Amino acid sequence: MPTPPPPAELVDLRSDTVTRPTPGMRQAMADAEVGDDVYGEDPSVNALEERVAALFGHEAALFVPSGTMGNQIGMRLVCEPGQEVLCDADAHVVTYEMGAAAAIFGISTRTVVSDGGRLDADQLIAQVRPKTDWHLTGTAAIAVENTHNRGGGLVQPLEELRKLRDWTRDAGVAVHLDGARIWNAHVASGVDLATYGGLADTASVCFSKGLGTPVGSVLVSSAERIAAARLWRKRLGGGMRQVGVLAAACSYALDHNLGRLAEDHEHAQLLAKRLGVDPASVQTNIVILDGVNAPVVAEGAKAQGVLVSQVSPRRIRLVTNLGVDRNAAERAADVLAALV
Numbered sequence: 001m002p003t004p005p006p007p008a009e010l011v012d013l014r015s016d017t018v019t020r021p022t023p024g025m026r027q028a029m030a031d032a033e034v035g036d037d038v039y040g041e042d043p044s045v046n047a048l049e050e051r052v053a054a055l056f057g058h059e060a061a062l063f064v065p066s067g068t069m070g071n072q073i074g075m076r077l078v079c080e081p082g083q084e085v086l087c088d089a090d091a092h093v094v095t096y097e098m099g100a101a102a103a104i105f106g107i108s109t110r111t112v113v114s115d116g117g118r119l120d121a122d123q124l125i126a127q128v129r130p131k132t133d134w135h136l137t138g139t140a141a142i143a144v145e146n147t148h149n150r151g152g153g154l155v156q157p158l159e160e161l162r163k164l165r166d167w168t169r170d171a172g173v174a175v176h177l178d179g180a181r182i183w184n185a186h187v188a189s190g191v192d193l194a195t196y197g198g199l200a201d202t203a204s205v206c207f208s209k210g211l212g213t214p215v216g217s218v219l220v221s222s223a224e225r226i227a228a229a230r231l232w233r234k235r236l237g238g239g240m241r242q243v244g245v246l247a248a249a250c251s252y253a254l255d256h257n258l259g260r261l262a263e264d265h266e267h268a269q270l271l272a273k274r275l276g277v278d279p280a281s282v283q284t285n286i287v288i289l290d291g292v293n294a295p296v297v298a299e300g301a302k303a304q305g306v307l308v309s310q311v312s313p314r315r316i317r318l319v320t321n322l323g324v325d326r327n328a329a330e331r332a333a334d335v336l337a338a339l340v
């Protein structure tokens with residue numbers, strides 16, 4: 001039985017993960033050629049991995065079930081147990097991934113408070129501890145999030161990413177990119193995916209956010225690292241079989257849903273303007289409403305068919321997505337404007 005669509009009048013702005021596969025995507029999934037991917041025999045997965053590796057200018061790629069698995073394996077590839085990964089205090093990898101780096105891999109994480117998630121290369125570089133000093137927990141890697149989720153969809157400045165890459169390359173420190181929404185950064189900034197890929201040693205990119213698939217992330221890196229990643233994925237129970245049905249959805253998303261992220265960004269601008277948020281603070285598909293009575297706004301909006309996320313008692317998050325067209329964005333703006 002197909003899943004019933006949400007009521008036509010419901011506008012779901014809680015996240016860009018709430019989208020449902022469109023009829024075209026479902027058809028692509030139904031038509032997918034499949035094989036056993038643990039044997040490396042799924043043609044749809046192999047094609048997706050090759051395509052994504054090439055897009056980001058890396059040698060190889062691995063299809064994984066989630067962004068969390070992509071991030072955690074990615075960090076493990078560049079950090080040994082007992083070493084540390086340095087990152088922003090609001091990074092997804094330390095906020096929402098259940099302490100996985102420590103719980104699973106024995107990796108220590110150390111955080112730096114940034115200005116709203118914005119990457120400041122010098123600030124991170126100043127915190128790096130040498131791996132060769134036996135008094136110190138050595139910093140093996142720095143994790144960067146682009147766009148930054150808790151930073152309201154902020155696109156990381158290219159010059160900071162470049163500065164970090166140049167310094168870390170010379171210092172023998174790796175960079176991991178949490179690129180769950182790198183597609184939004186690419187569409188908003190016009191910076192090539194290969195340029196972003198070239199600024200990281202390992203990168204995890206998601207298809208189940210703005211690109212609208214039900215499942216799926218891809219980890220890119222060198223061929224040698226991806227061979228090791230394949231073992232880690234299997235150990236973690238992420239080895240999947242005839243999973244081409246999911247990879248086909250991702251390939252479909254690259255063909256059909258990447259360019260349209262610009263619409264999500266326009267709808268976020270519309271919401272910002274209508275709700276008194278500085279449009280310049282909204283770079284992609286996330287709008288943060290600060291200083292509001294979050295439970296009252298969320299409940300009031302829900303009663304009128306508009307779903308939003310409460311990030312804290314005074315903060316609401318709106319995320320435009322594939323399931324929210326112009327009319328729905330206008331309607332959400334009408335409802336929320338009366339509440340905030």
Ligand SMILES: Cc1ncc(COP(=O)(O)O)c(C=O)c1O
Pocket residue numbers: 017065066067068069071092093145147148149178180181206208217
């Ligand atoms: C920035 C960021 N990284 C990683 C993830 C993890 O993705 P998943 O939910 O597929 O594990 C998310 C999920 O929302 C995210 O926003």
